[in-house]
Amino acid sequence: MMRLLWIDDEIDLLRPFIYSLRERGYDVDTATNGPDGLDLFGGQSYDLVLLDQMMAGMTGIEVLRRIKERDPNVLVTMVTKSEEEPLIEEAYAELVDDFLIKPFTSAQLLAVLKRLLDKRRLVAGRIGQQYLSALNTAPPPRDWRDWVERYRLLVGWQDKLGRYGDSALVGIQEERWREENEEFGRFVDREYRSWLGGDGPTLSHQVLPEHVLPRCEERPTCLLVLDAMRTDQWLALEPVIREFAAVETDHYCSLLPSATPYSRNGMMAGLLPLQILRRYPHLWVFEESGQNRHEEELLAEHLRRVGFRHRFAYYRAGSGEELERVRGRLLDQEVRLTVVIVSFLDLLIHSIKSTRVLDEIVSDDAALVAMTRVWFKSSPLPDIIRSLTGRDRSVVITSDHGFLRVRRPTEIHGGRKMSANLRYKHGGAIRVDERKALLLTRPADLMLPVDSATSSFAIARSDYYFIYPTKPREYERTYKNTFQHGGISLPEMIVPVATVRPK
Structure with a gap:
């Protein structure tokens, strides 16, 4: 199925064409102005954009520039009433793929789509070559920082390749991810023991001392832990926050196994799992259920050990409603550190296989990232983060581990x-x-x-x-093909940690 975005301030007049396209199997989203169209484009993957040139406010040419900045390879058809040569030259300079002159017929519209579908196949082949070239010419990773850069390179290409839905591209990508994860696993085999001794990247149990507690010395700080958030998901959320705040993103390494009982207990306690058992045997749970039931107590012990003399608060929220209930407490002037565990994303990935509708919608990683962005923008979190930074508070956003499709x-x-x-x-x-x-x-x-x-x-x-x-x-x-975590792979172990400050 070809997915289209049609941006036109006279979209109601185009409804007959849109209905006709949908009857023929095209998936069509619409927007009546440039900003709304860009918002849709940023949150979804589209094969083709139909873009009106003469719109009030942001013109088609301006929207085109923004679209091409985000994805130079997306196909764009300019819909215009003008055949003036300067306009056509300007638009082609911005890599418009075709023109549709108003008024047009259904046959003319379908002819344009067919031409571009053929072109899309050629573009997919070129994108595959660029993908392999980018990875093959990049220097092989030698240390942790190199692997973070390699992972971000892979993630950057993930969305580009996902836009084309080409089975050959999907196969190339899956095989390359497999090769990279296997090589990363050999790297972890060699280095992980030395990391536990302090010679390596920040690990789960060092996140608070290195990224959170120093912020508390400057101003009240809120730590948002989005359970099971991967780097590719964070990269989709980061631009939303950058609209109103300054963001600085780093990465840390999840403890093994890359799962909540080890990584997040370690994060809250500031200790490695075996150290938790030895120091606080009553706070370590071996049973399968409730292994994180003592997080707040582990956090309290951690803060006591490091001499944190301020008040702190700890909350859990799995839904927007629960976040709303917490919101009012986050601006308490007496609390220096607030920790909020947000479990929606973890609940989502474990619900996909068992929920038929979700399983059909989240057909690949690009669709999962798009859904994450939609959830985030509709949740209270952007407003909460805006309120906190607006009151001169620091916000640290991270996760406890990632996940991958097995x-x-x-x-x-x-x-x-x-x-x-x-x-x-x-x-x-x-x-x-x-x-x-x-x-x-x-x-x-x-x-x-x-x-x-x-x-x-x-x-x-x-x-x-x-x-x-x-x-x-x-x-x-x-x-x-279910999403799981706890193993040795790039998506599970390389975890984003971002500091958000007032602009």
Whole structure:
């Protein structure tokens, strides 16, 4: 299906054409002015933009420039009443792909779309070549910072490739992600132990001391933790915030396993998981449910240890309604640090496979990013962030880990009490293919707690997920292509952390 955006201040007069296109299988969104059209373009992926040249306010040429700045490869047809040569020359200089002169017929409109659909196929081939060239000519990553840049390069191309829906491009992208994740996994194998000793990037348990508590010395600070937010999602949200505030984005590395019980407990406690168990055994939970039930207590102990003498507050919110209830408390003058855990994105990714409508809408990562942006803009969060920065408060926005779509199953063998997670397991007598998973027979080497001296850990690499040998086909069918976290991959471990200040 070809997805179109039609921007025209006389859109009501064009309804017969729009209905006709929809009957022929085209997906058409409309806007009656340039700013609204740009807003739609920023939140969705389109194959083609039909753009009126003569609009009140922002002209078609101005909108065209903005569109091409965001995506030079998107196809644009200029719809105009003018055949004057200067206009055509100016528009072509801005890489307009075709013209449609008013008045036009349905046959003329369809002819333009057919020409551009053919051109789109050629563009898709060129984009694929540019993608491979950009990655192949980039220097190979050697350290953490190099890997952050490589990940951002991959994410930057993800949206461009997703716009074309070309099966060959999708295949190229999936294979390249797989190669990069496998190489990143080898890098983590070599370096992670030294990182735990302090020789490496910021890890989960160091986020508050390095990115949050120093801000509290300057002014009241709010830490927003968007559970399971990846870097590509953050890059879609960042421009919304930049409209009213200054944003500085960095990245940290999630602890392994890259899942909430380890990464966020570590973040709140300021300790590695095994250190939490040793210092506060009553605050570490081994059961499958409620493993983060003691976060507020861990945060309180963390602040007490570092000599934080101010008041703090801790909240959780899973919906817009819950955020609204919290909003009024965030400007409390007596509170120096406020931590808000927002769980909507985590709930979303775990609902996709089980909800047919969501599964159809979120067909790929680009669609997920677009949905994230729509959710964020319609949630209370932008207004909350605006209010905080407007009152001279700092806001730090981060996540506890990312996630990825799992595609390849690998069998795991072990005892009956093995944990249920798909990307990591702990329990007795674990056996896995070590090309596909990291096996830890001594979990303490990676500062991981276990409830038995004979327990091991297995952490899946790349896009693998664990299945049991008893019903392998059933497990594969149930969980393939679902979003999961807890493993070793770029999207799960490279986590954005952004500081937002008043402009």
